Amino acid sequence: MGGVIMLAGHRTWIFEQKPVIISTGTVGGPFEADGAISKDFDLLHADLWLGQDSYEKAHKVYFEEACQKAMEKGEIQKEQVQFLLAGDLINQITPTSFASRTIGAPYFGLFGACSTSMEGLALGAYIINTKGAKYILTGASSHNTAVEKQFRYPTEYGGQKPPTAQWTVTGAGTALLSDSGDGPSVTSATIGRVIDMGLTDPFNMGGAMAPAAVDTIEAHLTERNIDPSYYDLIVTGDLGQIGREVSLDLFKKHGTSISEEQYQDCGLMIYRKGQPVLAGASGAGCSATVVYGHLLNRMKKGEFKRMLVVATGALLSPLSFQQNETIPCIAHAVSIEYGGEQSL
Amino acid sequence: MSNNQKKQLTPVQQEYQELQKQREIKRPVVKNCIKAFLIGGLICLFGQLIQDFYIYYFDFTEQTAGNPTVGTLIFITMLLTGFGVYDRIAQFGGAGTAVPVTGFGNAVISPAIEHRAEGFVLGVGGNLFKLAGAVILFGVFSAFVIALIKTILIRWGGL
Amino acid sequence: MTYFWAFTVGGLICVIGQIMFDVFKLTPGHTLSTLVVVGAILDGFGLYEPLIDFAGAGATVPITSFGNSLVHGAMQEAEKHGLVGVLTGMFEVTSSGISAAIIFGMLGALIFKPKG
Numbered sequence: 218m219g220g221v222i223m224l225a226g227h228r229t230w231i232f233e234q235k236p237v238i239i240s241t242g243t244v245g246g247p248f249e250a251d252g253a254i255s256k257d258f259d260l261l262h263a264d265l266w267l268g269q270d271s272y273e274k275a276h277k278v279y280f281e282e283a284c285q286k287a288m289e290k291g292e293i294q295k296e297q298v299q300f301l302l303a304g305d306l307i308n309q310i311t312p313t314s315f316a317s318r319t320i321g322a323p324y325f326g327l328f329g330a331c332s333t334s335m336e337g338l339a340l341g342a343y344i345i346n347t348k349g350a351k352y353i354l355t356g357a358s359s360h361n362t363a364v365e366k367q368f369r370y371p372t373e374y375g376g377q378k379p380p381t382a383q384w385t386v387t388g389a390g391t392a393l394l395s396d397s398g399d400g401p402s403v404t405s406a407t408i409g410r411v412i413d414m415g416l417t418d419p420f421n422m423g424g425a426m427a428p429a430a431v432d433t434i435e436a437h438l439t440e441r442n443i444d445p446s447y448y449d450l451i452v453t454g455d456l457g458q459i460g461r462e463v464s465l466d467l468f469k470k471h472g473t474s475i476s477e478e479q480y481q482d483c484g485l486m487i488y489r490k491g492q493p494v495l496a497g498a499s500g501a502g503c504s505a506t507v508v509y510g511h512l513l514n515r516m517k518k519g520e521f522k523r524m525l526v527v528a529t530g531a532l533l534s535p536l537s538f539q540q541n542e543t544i545p546c547i548a549h550a551v552s553i554e555y556g557g558e559q560s561l
Numbered sequence: 562m563s564n565n566q567k568k569q570l571t572p573v574q575q576e577y578q579e580l581q582k583q584r585e586i587k588r589p590v591v592k593n594c595i596k597a598f599l600i601g602g603l604i605c606l607f608g609q610l611i612q613d614f615y616i617y618y619f620d621f622t623e624q625t626a627g628n629p630t631v632g633t634l635i636f637i638t639m640l641l642t643g644f645g646v647y648d649r650i651a652q653f654g655g656a657g658t659a660v661p662v663t664g665f666g667n668a669v670i671s672p673a674i675e676h677r678a679e680g681f682v683l684g685v686g687g688n689l690f691k692l693a694g695a696v697i698l699f700g701v702f703s704a705f706v707i708a709l710i711k712t713i714l715i716r717w718g719g720l
Numbered sequence: 721m722t723y724f725w726a727f728t729v730g731g732l733i734c735v736i737g738q739i740m741f742d743v744f745k746l747t748p749g750h751t752l753s754t755l756v757v758v759g760a761i762l763d764g765f766g767l768y769e770p771l772i773d774f775a776g777a778g779a780t781v782p783i784t785s786f787g788n789s790l791v792h793g794a795m796q797e798a799e800k801h802g803l804v805g806v807l808t809g810m811f812e813v814t815s816s817g818i819s820a821a822i823i824f825g826m827l828g829a830l831i832f833k834p835k836g
């Protein structure tokens with residue numbers, strides 16, 4: 218049995234065997250096709266329906282396609298995938314479960330809201346590292362109108378969104394992990410705790426999620442025993458404008474020296490100025506599509522060597538909001554490195 | 562969303578919320594009110610034109626013209642909602658589109674269109690009033706209470 | 721002149737709604753329910769009908785008039801038939817709004833697909 222895992226500190230895993238991301242698949246919708254990083258998508262669709270007769274069924278198709286793309290690019294058959302670890306935002310994660318019916322691989326359905334992408338990558342890397350699998354497929358997806366229908370209002374309802382609201386990405390991002398091969402490697406992961414600062418506004422999730430991101434990032438740096446400068450890029454999933462600014466304030470307050478250039482957010486990268494997205498993009502598909510497409514592409518071109526991806530999720534439901542509950546949040550961090558010295 | 566809970570916030574939470582408030586993009590209240598005034602006023606003005614049209618060209622009086630006017634406004638709302646235009650006007654107009662009866666119409670028509678995916682009985686029928694139900698409930702119940710009180714006062718209170 | 725007041729009064733009622741949205745952070749459901757109840761109360765005090773005379777559609781188009789119509793219908797029947805009238809008369813005056821919404825909702829579901 219190979220694959221010794223070091224548990225560093227309380228909740229950080231160090232992946233000594235360096236599981237490799239051998240391929241990825243990213244699929245986006247019309248808004249994303251019009252966005253800032255459309256060239257980094259494998260597939261783009263001009264509509265939200267994909268010939269299906271409900272949003273939720275279309276959502277499933279988006280995710281299926283991302284899985285198929287990743288397997289195609291990784292040159293493996295779906296029968297070779299040991300486990301599929303994935304999730305989405307829809308009730309009972311039916312789009313992902315129904316997609317995995319098609320894929321056919323043994324399946325772990327995950328729910329971490331918008332942090333699902335890194336929850337899956339962390340767990341997937343762990344399984345590869347301990348030789349529990351040869352190939353793992355992991356990812357996350359979201360669909361703008363399916364999410365609006367469930368969490369907020371019917372799509373054609375005339376509700377006025379405040380400037381703190383975010384736009385849910387229609388897209389799916391998946392990664393194929395293996396124990397060897399060429400590609401960026403997953404080197405460590407820090408699992409998040411549920412953090413709740415008593416915020417209640419479901420139209421301001423960035424503000425609610427920022428403390429969770431800060432908590433996980435600081436734990437990661439401490440437990441891995443590195444300086445923030447170790448990473449070329451620390452990128453959050455979907456804090457948006459407000460969440461990003463507040464977390465920078467918190468870092469300053471805690472004396473954690475993370476610079477503004479170093480600290481980015483997927484939700485602020487995916488769309489271009491002029492698209493009506495208010496405070497930024499969000500959704501489980503946001504971090505998945507931006508990381509597994511755009512950011513890994515830049516990494517493979519050599520633009521940077523070490524990246525910490527911190528996917529953030531708000532763990533509320535429409536019912537919890539109606540019951541006057543606050544919004545608990547979580548953030549999972551995974552480090553991805555390619556080329557250059559790697560610290561252990 | 563107003564937070565009326567009596568839950569006590571810990572000092573850490575309170576501190577964070579203070580910090581967060583500074584970064585939270587504030588709603589442009591004055592701008593929104595002006596937009597609401599303009600759009601709401603225009604819809605009511607348009608309603609007045611429709612009402613006068615029914616009075617002069619059909620057999621309606623001041624008292625009875627309200628009904629076809631409301632019906633016409635809701636018909637127009639159906640078209641705007643169905644063509645995907647209403648929500649965009651509403652993002653601009655805010656309460657200017659929500660407060661007139663067009664808002665009520667939209668609140669019934671939009672879930673009907675949306676939930677057709679779940680069939681006409683459970684989807685459309687089951688969700689038709691999910692947004693407008695509150696208005697009907699509180700309208701009817703408050704009218705009941707008020708009319709009850711008034712009737713009792715008139716009959717036995719010598720009002 | 722009615723046109724001016726229709727525009728202004730209607731606009732002002734909407735501004736009240738907008739303040740409830742933005743300052744009090746109420747949902748549309750809470751805001752509109754409150755306005756309906758306000759309309760009902762105003763008619764209870766006999767204040768809404770004069771507003772309609774004055775502002776025309778500026779008072780009949782906002783959702784407040786729904787509360788007013790409900791009380792009106794209830795009171796009309798109650799005058800004739802006593803307390804029972806409160807129940808039977810309620811929807812006499814106001815049915816067109818709800819019927820229209822239901823009928824056009826169904827038509828909408830038959831004809832349209834949501835656009836996002």
